[in-house]
Amino acid sequence: MNILADKLSEIYDLLLEAYGPQHWWPAESPLEVLVGAVLTQNTNWQGVEKAMTNVKNHNLLDPHKLQALPIVELAQLIKPAGYFNLKARRLKNLIDFIIEAYSGDLEAMERAETDQLREELLAVNGVGPETADSILLYALEKPVFVVDTYTYRVASRHGLIGKEASYDDLQELFTLHLPSEVRLFNEYHALLVRVGKLHCKRKPRCQGCPLEPLLP
DNA sequence: GACCAGGCACATC
């Protein structure tokens, strides 16, 4: 038997029962997920949606159109997502990469070997572990567990990891003790974000949390 | 007006 596997499974079941399927990622295409993954860095989703709407309304959700667009103009379009100058540059870096390495063909990226692709993504300036893993899981449907601040808070609150745990430590916790299924990883991360937003903040509000019965 | 939000790179010690 495996204590951690049981615990993770129990957490998942409680969250799914409480909240139901989250239907992530809220996007219509892999490219939209990819763009959204950069836009959502340390930012609430509402701003990302506004920024995304601007990009779509200008009919720019296309790798080659985005690449041709001057960075200052891209920055203006994505303003509602915050850090717009920074994110415009990061988006440009990412778009340049997918065009140079995969001819802007996301289906070609899907066929790439996961570990190598992850390394390539991480080599893009502006793409860190969470952004890379979000792209791999939610855009390209690779079985990669996405870690974020909420994952950290929930896992830490429930004694699954120590305060000093790294991104890789946390990712390993889930990947080693859960079946490697895209569907499961997708839903689990989304549920962790949901419960994190509602309860597991810096000052946790554990009353009424679906995971309250499991608290140490 | 303070605090927060689905990070990341870079400077400095």
Next chain:
DNA sequence: GATGTGCATGGT
């Protein structure tokens, strides 16, 4: 290697 800081809008 650890720790601190800039990036910025918009909602609560």
